[in-house]
Amino acid sequence: MSITFDPKSGDLGRSICPVSPMEFYILIPHIAYILEQLYEHDDIYHYHYAFEFPIHFPSKEIEQIMNKFNLPEHVSWYKTDGRKIFEIRGDSGGLRSGLICYLVTSD
DSSP states (O other), X not given: OOXXXXXXXXXXXXOSSOOOHHHHHHHHHHHHHHHHHHHHXXXXXXXXXXXXXXXXXXXXXXXXXXXXXOOOTTEEEOXXXXXXXXXXXXXXXXXXXXXXXXXXXXX
């Protein structure tokens, strides 16, 4: 895994390769802490970090892990239309090639 930081885009990074549920469970508090610290020291940008999962992991298992944590005050899961986990599509736009979710800073 690599954490990159681009303050002008707010991109803290993305897991280079898909993470397992156990790695995800271990990484969440660390990434959330980093995001909270960035928010407290620079409230101009909204920061985010993406977690990518192989397609064979059930999204319900991933979401159960997501819901186990009390995140810091200014950190949350990106959500749209009630969804927190999204499909990654292939170049053709067809078959799913993986799943992704985002930790983000918010007011």
